[in-house]
Amino acid sequence: MRTPAKGLDRLWIAAFLAPFLVLFLGFTLWPLAATVYYSFFDWSGMGPIETFVGAGNYTSIVQDELFWLAVGNTVLFAVVNTAIKLPLSLVAAIFMTRRWVRLKRVFRTMFFAPLVIPVAMAGMVFTYLLNPSNGALNSILRDLGIIEKSFDVFASRWSAMLALVLVSIWQIFGQYMLYWMAALQNVPEEVYEAADLDGASEWTKLTRITLPLIKPVAVIILLLALVNAMHVFGLVVTLTGGGPGTSTYVVSYFIYQEAFGSIPFQYGYASAAALLFSFLAFILVSGQGLIVKRAQELRKEYGV
Amino acid sequence: MTARRWTVTLVMLVVGAVWAYPFLWTISAAFKTQQGMFTGGASLMPDLWSFENFERAWVNAGFSRFFANTVLYTVSSTLIELVKSALCGYVIARYRFPGRDFLHKMIIATLFVPVASIIVPQFVLIEQLGLLNTRAGVILAMSGAAGALYVLLFIGFFSSVPDELFEAAKMDGAGFLRTFSLILPLAKPVIAVVVIFQFIANWNEFNIPLVFTLGQPELQNLAVGMLSFQGEHVTDWTGFAAGMTISFAPMLIIFLFFQKYFVRGLAGATKG
Numbered sequence: 069m070r071t072p073a074k075g076l077d078r079l080w081i082a083a084f085l086a087p088f089l090v091l092f093l094g095f096t097l098w099p100l101a102a103t104v105y106y107s108f109f110d111w112s113g114m115g116p117i118e119t120f121v122g123a124g125n126y127t128s129i130v131q132d133e134l135f136w137l138a139v140g141n142t143v144l145f146a147v148v149n150t151a152i153k154l155p156l157s158l159v160a161a162i163f164m165t166r167r168w169v170r171l172k173r174v175f176r177t178m179f180f181a182p183l184v185i186p187v188a189m190a191g192m193v194f195t196y197l198l199n200p201s202n203g204a205l206n207s208i209l210r211d212l213g214i215i216e217k218s219f220d221v222f223a224s225r226w227s228a229m230l231a232l233v234l235v236s237i238w239q240i241f242g243q244y245m246l247y248w249m250a251a252l253q254n255v256p257e258e259v260y261e262a263a264d265l266d267g268a269s270e271w272t273k274l275t276r277i278t279l280p281l282i283k284p285v286a287v288i289i290l291l292l293a294l295v296n297a298m299h300v301f302g303l304v305v306t307l308t309g310g311g312p313g314t315s316t317y318v319v320s321y322f323i324y325q326e327a328f329g330s331i332p333f334q335y336g337y338a339s340a341a342a343l344l345f346s347f348l349a350f351i352l353v354s355g356q357g358l359i360v361k362r363a364q365e366l367r368k369e370y371g372v
Numbered sequence: 373m374t375a376r377r378w379t380v381t382l383v384m385l386v387v388g389a390v391w392a393y394p395f396l397w398t399i400s401a402a403f404k405t406q407q408g409m410f411t412g413g414a415s416l417m418p419d420l421w422s423f424e425n426f427e428r429a430w431v432n433a434g435f436s437r438f439f440a441n442t443v444l445y446t447v448s449s450t451l452i453e454l455v456k457s458a459l460c461g462y463v464i465a466r467y468r469f470p471g472r473d474f475l476h477k478m479i480i481a482t483l484f485v486p487v488a489s490i491i492v493p494q495f496v497l498i499e500q501l502g503l504l505n506t507r508a509g510v511i512l513a514m515s516g517a518a519g520a521l522y523v524l525l526f527i528g529f530f531s532s533v534p535d536e537l538f539e540a541a542k543m544d545g546a547g548f549l550r551t552f553s554l555i556l557p558l559a560k561p562v563i564a565v566v567v568i569f570q571f572i573a574n575w576n577e578f579n580i581p582l583v584f585t586l587g588q589p590e591l592q593n594l595a596v597g598m599l600s601f602q603g604e605h606v607t608d609w610t611g612f613a614a615g616m617t618i619s620f621a622p623m624l625i626i627f628l629f630f631q632k633y634f635v636r637g638l639a640g641a642t643k644g
Contacts, residue, residue, distance in 0.1 A: 070465075070466060070467055070468045071466060071467050071468065071538075072467070072468045072469075073467050073468060073469040076547075076548070077467070077548050078469070080548040080549065081463050081467055081469055084459040084460065084462065084463040085459070085460055085463055085475075087452070087455060087456040087459060087460070088456040088457065088459065088460035088519065088523065089460070089475075091452075091456060091512075091515065091516040091519070092478075092479075092482075092516075092519070094497055094516055095494055095497070095512075095513065095516030095517050096482050096485060096490070096516075096517075096520075097478070097482070098493065098497065099490035099491075099492075099493035099494050099497070100482075100485065100490055100493075102490075102492075102493035102496070103489065103490050103492065103493055106492065106493070113492075113496075160384075163380055163384065168377055169377070169380055169381070169384075170377065170381050171381060171384070171385075174388070175384050175388050177627075177628065178388035178389075178391050178392045179388065179391055180627060181391070181392060181395050181624060181627075182391070182394070182395065183572060183627075184572065184575070184576075184620045184623035184624050184627060185395075185576070185616070185619075185620050186575070186576035186577075186578060186594065186595035186598075186619070187576060187578065188576075188578040188595045188596075188598070188599060189594075189595060189598050189616055189619070189620075190394075192598065192599075192602055192612065192616075193394055193397070193398055193616065194394065196609060197394060197397065202410055202411070204393075204397060238391065238394070241391070301578070301579050302578035302579065302595070305578075305582075305599070306599060319489075320489070320579075323489060323491075324491075324579075324583075327491070327492050328583060328586065335492050338492060339492055339493075342489030342490065342492075343489070345489065346485070346489050
């Protein structure tokens with residue numbers, strides 16, 4: 069039940085709201101509005117904003133091949149990254165919440181450790197580990213006789229993208245394992261014990277007990293995973309630098325390069341790119357949300 | 373049962389070893405000499421145990437300053453984020469006031485706004501406030517950017533506190549502030565989650581410090597400082613590894629001490 073605000077309480081309510089409201093206005097709402105505004109101008113960040121170009125920025129963005137390459141890379145990165153990390157971290161989390169699994173503290177620490185490395189630094193470590201001349205990956209593969217000649221992961225677009233996806237999973241895995249573990253804590257152990265008595269297989273337990281029980285949280289985890297993956301930035305800066313050439317550009321890197329990368333800064337252009345991408349991302353994410361919802365309705369209809 | 377237990381343990385150990393390898397490699401590289409690093413390949417054993425790299429990173433390369441900046445940014449931003457989201461969440465959950473529903477909806481709507489896409493106006497705002505290239509500017513931008521998720525966590529939690537508690541507080545004649553100070557300690561699990569997540573996120577923050585400290589090494593945090601260090605000392609990988617080790621060691625120790633609260637806190641916050 070919510071108490072109506074009255075008397076002196078009103079002052080307190082205003083005081084409690086103020087810190088959040090001020091920052092929310094300044095760093096979220098106003099920037100959103102300003103991004104829309106800037107996107108209609110040709111503005112380098114210096115001097116007054118006066119060169120109105122209408123939809124000019126948008127028409128150039130739509131024709132900018134680099135932008136579409138960045139969009140494609142970002143979506144590809146987000147989808148592949150999510151498709152690998154969510155199921156794997158769920159499996160890991162399931163094991164980590166079972167009583168009979170040993171050494172849980174050790175595993176938890178191992179999986180969690182990469183989280184305390186800033187993602188940009190992780191990128192730098194891996195540029196060394198993956199380098200062709202004396203990096204660990206090439207020297208291990210050579211020692212094992214799997215390859216004869218060293219190869220450069222960062223020489224082609226696809227292997228560089230794969231490296232981005234895998235390093236990102238390496239870094240963030242523990243966080244998603246933790247999300248799943250928290251979700252799984254709401255599933256009572258007794259349910260599994262009862263299923264064990266009935267001789268249920270692990271697969272049956274997963275699909276019939278675990279997934280249905282954690283579904284509401286799972287949808288949120290899925291959305292978080294997709295959206296966070298679409299913001300990938302630091303890793304691209306340090307691991308591939310958008311290369312080879314510009315072939316691993318992602319949208320946040322594109323925006324950064326346009327806005328702050330080289331003089332003259334192109335704030336207007338970068339803002340238009342940011343908005344267009346936010347719009348595309350919104351459609352992608354909400355479309356995915358709709359599919360999940362529709363699937364749930366269908367399941368209800370058929371009673372499965 | 374035992375066969376399964378051993379298989380799972382073995383598989384997890386192998387995967388865990390792969391997971392830990394880049395970590396261990398970095399730590400061992402911090403003790404290697406340049407020569408040992410270059411010829412060492414995948415080896416985790418330093419050729420000579422040398423502490424010289426740490427000294428070089430800490431003193432010459434300015435990691436002591438990056439470290440101090442990171443601690444300052446992380447602690448202040450986490451505190452500001454905690455306070456603003458707890459206060460706002462409490463009021464939205466327990467009181468009716470004009471614009472309440474609208475505000476709640478706006479917070480949900482902006483949950484997924486990417487920071488990277490609105491960083492230009494944030495930059496302009498900090499510049500207008502005269503805070504560009506100051507520590508206050510970085511802190512403000514870092515603590516202003518995130519928060520919608522945490523407010524929602526607090527709203528969820530405070531809404532689930534039984535009304536009887538509030539009635540009882542009222543009966544005892546507790547005013548607005550007194551009631552809040554009675555209820556707040558109940559929110560420990562949510563507070564733990566906000567602090568832990570935001571502490572990690574702020575410690576690792578890269579985008580905001582990068583943009584807001586362009587060309588100002590004395591203001592940079594570890595993540596950004598590391599990048600400029602690499603730019604200036606392209607070949608000093610052992611110094612870089614030492615800098616890395618310095619930057620993640622404290623977080624790792626904190627995690628080892630508090631890891632059980634991570635899961636417990638998160639589980640507590642998502643319930644209800």
